Amino acid sequence: MSSTNSNSDTQLTIGERAFSAAGAAFISAIIVNPLDVAKTRLQAQAAGVPYQGVCGMASFQTNSVTFIHSMLHDIGCSSGRNNHYKGTLDVFYKVIRQEGFTRLWRGTGASLALSVPTVGIYMPCYDIFRNMMEEFTTQNAPTLTPYVPLVAGSAARSLACISCYPVELARTRMQAFRLTQRGKPPGVWKTLHGVIHPVDGTSILHSFHRYRFWWTGLGAQLSRDVPFSAICWSTLEPIRKSILDLVGDGATVATVLGANFSAGFVAGTLASAATCPLDVAKTRRQIEKDPERALKMTTRTTLIAIWRDGGFRGLYTGVGPRIGRAGPSVGIVVSFYEFVKYALHHRHQTSS
Structure with a gap:
């Protein structure tokens, strides 16, 4: 890493790091959410969730429209193949046509509720772990220094993932399932309540058991996110360092943004492609x-x-929107995070 980057790392407080990360997560979540919806819909469809147009609508309760609804149901079911998602663009088209344009941002509230605290924990912890480990390995085991980003990224991601997992579960369910009735779609809390509602019981032990369901699929999430972070940071750090070393001490806002976005984009793309089967498994468990x-x-x-049902193609269901989402997302988060750190670092220098 360049000296500029290192200095900014050591001088910023945890609060400033968290503020930088939260702002980056906010921007990224809004921009890439439609791709996240497309990826989740394709994976949920492969897992057996039906997307059959009007077939997915709940039955009306009044007798006066039962016959009409029955006819619509039959027509919709007979044309069910037309509502089968064929790819990312097909998801966009059919979601907009059948559910409305804003449904492409379904789960954005959950994404923000998830990504802001998750990235707010993840990025600062990665910085802190990396700096501590680099200082230790440089003095005691220099040959291990290149592996620091891998270990620091895995540890930081595990901590963030476990802390915020219930909201991740709610977001996946909100994006995967279509509306089954008219009215306002369920939010994060109502979705989480629906996860534990089917389990009856009044004892304290049974109530505790119910809330375990909020961590359903945590193992799959960790199995995906830990390798993703390990691959991502192991790729990102050398690329970023190489670009910043070319610039040297003449780094500007533009070069800091460019170096971090480029490194993040490449690292996110490679990591998302490598871990796609684990993402498919995570989605299937969560839904x-x-x-x-x-x-x-x-x-x-x-x-x-998944392999038995769909083979290699099944393991890579939704790989297109996943890669299309992860590359820009990592690039945006890392570049915005480092940009704010860079700005705060220079503010400290100016004030002192």
């Missing part, structure tokens, strides 16, 4: 509606089931 069955599912058995 499982039977709570008891969801708890018994493991990443290994889910991957085997």
